Amino acid sequence: MTITIFFLSRLRLMVSRSFRSRHTSGRMAGWLWLRCVLGPHLQRIHRSPDQSRPESRVGRRGWNYQPRSLEKHTDSILGWASAIWSLSYYSSPILLCYLYRKGYICSSKLVPVSQYVGTVLVCLLGVAFLRGWERWRNTDYLQFISILEETKKNNTPANKKKLRCYDFDFLHWPSDFSWTEAGTPKLSRAGVSLLKPEPRLRGAADSVLHSVRTLPCHIISYLIVHSFGRRMLYPGSVGLLQKAMRPMLQQGQAKLIEEFDGQRNKLVACDGNEIDTMFVDRRKDGGQRGRTLVICCEGNAGFYEVGCMNTPLEGGYSVLGWNHPGFGGSTGVPFPQNEANAMDVVIQFATHQLGFQLSEIIIYAWSIGGFTASWAAMSYPEVQSLVLDASFDDLLPLALKVMPDSWRPLVQHTVRQYMNLNNADQLLKYQGPVLLIRRTKDEIITTTGPEDVMSNRGNNLLLKLLQFRYPKIMTDEGIRVVRQWLGASNHLEEASVYSGYEVDDDWCVSVLQSYQADRDAVFPWSVGEDMTLEGRRQLALFLARKYMRNFETTHCTPLPASEFHAPWRL
Template sequence: MQLFMLWKCIFGPKLHQTYPFAVPPPATRADRQPDHIYVKNIVEMVSDKVLFMLRMFIEILRTVWPLYLLYSYYRGTLTFANSVSFVRVTSFFIIVPIYFMILRGIGRFVNPVYTKFINDFSEITYDSTKEARQKFLTKYDFSLSHWKPDYTIESYSLRKLPSISTTKTDLIKQTEVTLIERVLHYPFLLLGYVCVNVFGRRLMFPGSLEILRLMLHRALLDGRSNLIVSYHAKRHIIRTADGNHIDTIFVDARSTTDIQTLVITCEGNAGFYEVGSMMTPIEAGFSVLGWNRPGFGESSVSVTMKCSLN
């Protein structure tokens, strides 16, 4: 039984806070943390920081690996001996996260707040009624990567975007190109594809960057807490046809106002519904549906223009 509990603590979701019954007043001291914020012990805190640093390092590697590959080829270091070193480094990045995941699980296991949460979380998987799930979401704020979607969209119609033909025939008809441009056309297309998919999407959607989410972590928690506690908002996860899980929140004002209009807010490429434009229509008495783009907040991490259109 204890081993099973430890297993759940190792692979369980990350707990952020337990929602208070009322919006807490601002802290009188800058170093004082509100009581409803989940307090990690030293073992879980250190493990989370190490895992976060590893994720950041891997994100950097994913961004610069094409440049490093070209640099290694230019220097002539793509040899068998260096490939053995690469395997060792890869093994390091596999073993170290496993070690700290186990260590983090032990830290959670000895924390009574987390053990109570994971027990409630396990029970809710067997009692999957909408009322029970919504009650659980109004009690705990946690990583929704382990949460089953409330609604699933089976199909979609993708809006077509204007495209530019890049075939060889069309390029020759539209512009006069030199021989060298014709030779480098497809290599440049490949280079552009790599640049867009490696770091272009991250520049286009900066809100999906891990460092920005870390900087706004406390503000996002306070924003969700304010919406759920003060306005009785309800969170739902929607699974789109392309497999993304979208974190949404709904404030129903129909019982307190005569306005029967629903406002759907859409934030920018670095915005979140927790700290975005939702409060403006809420204070005006409208019912509001807010959502985070893929990769933003607790929505899944696949960030593409196609996902945003869906």
């Protein structure tokens, strides 16, 4: 304890000398020093806050923040202490049982242990003060913390612009937009509405008996989904993976900000989760693509820093990317309700803060992002179009693929109750243009393997969509020829099937336009009911090729900008 008191006295002496050496009022200096002690980690300085003109900012390279030696060492000590605390917290039941068996949990031994823990905490407090003092002596950090505190007091556009020059712990980033600013009184903290699976009709006594009988299944399902289940489905939410990817994510974020003048924003969803977003504005560049906003929904291990956001960005569109709850700077966990709440506040931000109309927005998703994208299209039917890349119709068949057959009833209950990613059901509620991109060598959303292109769940998504929109065309014969076309694994086979049925594109377009002009254009359409079998075949193949494009690659290959197209419009 004497060593600790001596350590703190020396620290106090060094701090007082530093304060006297600076020409700053004691009160202000003390406040800034305290903020340096409690302030966030600073990772990168994208550009100097003094570079105010946009033309001088774009393309300017930033630099990584260089902490001094003492700050680096004290930061390392506090980092190790945090890791040990986390490990102790999660292993506390086992640790307490072990200590109890060894007889350490008794009054005679708890007192010296508590004294030891208290000494360690005081030492860590001293380390934190030392780190704050070293930060206070660093001009870059002192300038950053001053801007951060000024922005928290006065969140003006000028202060926000200065703060965006820094990359730091997003937890400390002030909020830029909240769901309450959207003016939607019908929305509450309960969240937005989701499509629920249809309940089975039972009698009152039968229902009570069934609830009692299935109670163990409910408990096991809850434990599974809140432990390894959610992490298996969304591995990007695992802290260890994010820590391993941190250098790559920081590099990707620096590229978006420094090369494309991206704007990072924090959005607060109705459930209280804070959503990390990145917006690149191309409207000032002119052109139709720049005036169109593409909202990107990432995969289960994707982040906007290194994900599908780069595809429309290279295509010249304005782009808004966001991270799932629990990914990157976003808080929360990626359950379906939280995902939908996050997507809702992203769209509200795009329309109320960024100034885009819903008719100027394309929703683009990769893989599991198809859930939030299809939810957005269902909930905001005025959006311009929807593009789903390497997505699936329903999560259940893919979950059954990776689980033992003996677990089938438990997997069905868990997915339907907690992780019901029913993309197809949501997609059928949308009336606008849709483009599906299928990876012909996809190894993730196939149920038997990448060599069997017919087991790709994107096929089911297309068939369900066509059967709903064009039921008279998608009869048994229409489904058969579309399946034959889907069985083609490359462009040559696809073209061979298409030419084998002698599809006349001009005739198909004229038939559909004639139907659209004479009737209400709301799906489902009855076009094809008075048509020959050959005509229905042609229309089925024509529509399949318009709604789906093949890309001969694997699931995780980034989509080139040349393969990103606006969906077909009649």
